[in-house]
Amino acid sequence: SGSNSDEKVYQIATDTTFAPFEFQNKDGDYVGVDIELLAAIAEDQGFKYELQPLGFNAAVAALESNQADGVIAGMSITDDRKLKYDFSAAYYDSGVVMAVSASNDTIKSYEDLRGQKVAVKTGTEGASFAESIKDTYGFELVYFDESPFMYEDVKTGNTVACFEDYPVMGYGITQGNGLKMVTEMEKGSSYGFAVLKGKNAELLEKFDAGLENIKESGKYQEIIDKYISAE
Ligand code: GLN
Structure with a gap:
């Protein structure tokens, strides 16, 4: 297929251990709701990314210092944060x-x-x-x-x-x-994917479009059901 060398690879920061949203399995691979949602959305929208498991506060700091393009970390969409970040549609209530x-x-x-x-x-x-x-x-x-x-x-x-x-x-x-x-x-607030306010609007649009698509396809529910059992 031949990858284009100047194709953007988004840096996505996440938490280190926040199961069932992000955590390492026995093989040391990152798994969880956030990890699989991001993978499914990126596949649907055709964008490339690198995952940076930094810890929650460090992930947000990386976003603020432009070392990350986005954060997915069970991050709550709060009014305070909306002043500094743009959020995707909510994807999980907390x-x-x-x-x-x-x-x-x-x-x-x-x-x-x-x-x-x-x-x-x-x-x-x-x-x-x-x-x-x-x-x-x-x-x-x-x-x-x-x-x-x-x-x-x-x-x-x-x-x-x-x-x-x-x-x-x-x-x-x-x-x-x-x-x-x-x-x-x-x-509390629902979880959303965050970018720095006014930055990476294209990435945010892709996330929202992909989220909608995987909700329609059933993939979103499949991911939720895999990690979170219905009460
Ligand atoms: N949902 C909480 C928040 O956004 C905690 C996130 C986390 O610890 N990864 O503040």
Whole structure:
């Protein structure tokens, strides 16, 4: 087929471990909803890309410093972010939930966090939510760059709880991450693919067109069903 050497290869930044949206399988290959959606959309639209698994905050930083053309990382479409980024159509609904160690029977509500340390992931919607209630409930935040480090800290008891996206915590619990959810999900934002505001409009258009096509073809639902079991 002969590839054109000056054909654009988009750099797409993602999180390192945010199952079931992006994570490494036993062979070390990146898999998950975001990874497969991007692959299917790129195939449908005929564009080339390189995946950069950097971590969530680092992926967003790479976008801001023009080292990445786009981010797909279970990234919530929030009003604040819309000032800095252009988002695709939403492709998955999410929200934020509090989780504690499976063996913890004392932390059951935000009130129980008074005087305690709570784990959050830098730059995330979960962190923003925790920041918004920490003074009301009197707890202190400890920041982590990766979701698994945050869960580990809760399990060792350094922090008593963490705030994470509901679909990610739900999946993690079924995979035996040793945590449990103790509060209702806080209404959060849906996930979208992001580019820097006013940049890469062509890439964003392709993403949206491809997303629509794979929804029509059934491929989108096939990917969701592969990673997320219906309740
Ligand atoms: N959905 C959350 C956000 O956008 C968390 C994303 C992530 O940790 N990969 O802030």
